[in-house]
Amino acid sequence: MQRVDKSNAEWRAELDPERYAVLREAATEAPFSGALSRNHADGSYVCGACGAALFSSTAKFESGSGWPSFFEPADAAHVELVEDRSHGMIRTEAVCAACKSHLGHVFEDGPAPTGQRYCINSLALDFVATPKT
Numbered sequence: 001m002q003r004v005d006k007s008n009a010e011w012r013a014e015l016d017p018e019r020y021a022v023l024r025e026a027a028t029e030a031p032f033s034g035a036l037s038r039n040h041a042d043g044s045y046v047c048g049a050c051g052a053a054l055f056s057s058t059a060k061f062e063s064g065s066g067w068p069s070f071f072e073p074a075d076a077a078h079v080e081l082v083e084d085r086s087h088g089m090i091r092t093e094a095v096c097a098a099c100k101s102h103l104g105h106v107f108e109d110g111p112a113p114t115g116q117r118y119c120i121n122s123l124a125l126d127f128v129a130t131p132k133t
Helices: 008-014 017-025
Strands: 043-047 053-056 079-084 091-096 102-107 117-120 125-129
16 A cells, blocks of 8 residues: 655645544544445445545444444555544544544444444545446
8 A cells, every 4th residue: 555645734735624624633523424324335435535445335334323334444454553542531543554544443342253343434434336337
């Protein structure tokens, strides 16, 4: 995976303010506010900042949390896991390995086969539908 290095000014110029807040400042969108949490189409979920492939629709599930949830990344090397000690908690943050943008958090309450729930902000993702044949 190719690394994407840009200055904060470059990211601000490319991303709308809501996306910038989530992707570059680790903000969290309100639950049930993102369109991708209700998306059930076949395809790929890519980083909303750099376009790196992150998750497949085949790993998406309904968690009831209000955010898109996946039980695994499409390629583990594309999602970096980082300890997050913000807000008085210890959590595992998920970031895009290519551009280091904040995606969301990973929890150990997901379904089989992994038992993980990648709880990802809709604003951190773009969806690329699988072409119909």
